[in-house]
Amino acid sequence: MPEAFIDLHAHSSVSDGTERPADLVRAAAVSGLDCVALTDHDTTAGWAEASDAARELPLTLVPGLELSTRTGWRSVHVLGYLVDPTDPALVAETDAIRDGRLTRARSMVDAIGRDHPITWDDVLAEASVGATIGRPHIADALVRLGLETDRSAAFGGILHPSSGYYEPHDAPTPLRGVELVRAAGGVPVIAHPAASSRGIVIDEPMLRELVDAGLGGLEVDHRENVAEGKRTLLEWAERYGLFVTGSSDYHGTGKPNRLGEHRTARRSFDTIVGQATGSVPVVGPGSRLS
DSSP states (O other): OOOOOEEEEEOOTTTTOSSOHHHHHHHHHHTTOSEEEEEEETOOTTHHHHHHHHTTSSSEEEEEEEEEEEETTEEEEEEEESOOTTOHHHHHHHHHHHHHHHHHHHHHHHHHHTTSSOOHHHHHTTSOTTOOOOHHHHHHHHHHTTSSSSHHHHHHTTTSGGGSOOOOOOOOOHHHHHHHHHHTTOEEEEOSTTBTTTOOSSOHHHHHHHHHHTOOEEEEEOTTBOHHHHHHHHHHHHHHTOEEEEOOOBOGGGSSOOTTSSOOOHHHHHHHHHHOOSOOOEEOTTOSOO
16 A cells, blocks of 8 residues: 655644644545644644544544743744643643734834834634734734745744744743643654754753653755755664654744645654554544545
8 A cells, every 4th residue: 555645734823824624624625634743833723624534524623832942042842742732731831822922913013113004903813713823923914914025934034033023922942842742642743953044953962851751853855954954854863763753833824835745754653653642633534544
């Protein structure tokens, strides 16, 4: 049987994607994926809608989230697969992160608005009800107002850390993030650790600490990971017994990333399912990953 097409990193409009969770799952099926993971930023609010859609389609949905963490000035994202979405500690932390993101976004918009014609209402108009509001929504408002040409230009311009408008947001450490995901019965993976704009976001001593805390894997095949960094990640995975994943980091029209452009091997999928105790995949009729 041919290798299954598995994409373990995608976002809906519940965070900073442009498609509803159900539409994202349908797009995954149309693209020929056998499996897609819904990993919205710091929220599981899209799970129910995505699961309902998956139950009617020949694919498997892996419910998850992308947890924001920080070490110093570096942002480190921890993908958490198959967590218990009602886990009290995880819920409290994600609530706090989203509240912090909202306060930070409002403050940034106020600062930008002193120099450019943009208001908080302009940003709210770009977000779906209940969405985790952040810089992508500010970027979309800047584009709609003609102040930037697209999201990428906005992140490289008005929203760039050197612009004077950027503000960091509060987040737990990567160690705390890994601990939270494991305690909630999930499987933690570091997202795009070697993105070209940042270099590898963790060093080997930190990696050892994360492995001891229960880190499961590293997202290696991702369009933003540079070749040299990917080689280091593969060496680390071999050295510390971690699995590796490949993913699109799909955001609908919010990014050029396309569903399935990078994929995860079946053995890594099986490892995730085997380790998880918080929840289970949603298997649609005819899925090859039953």
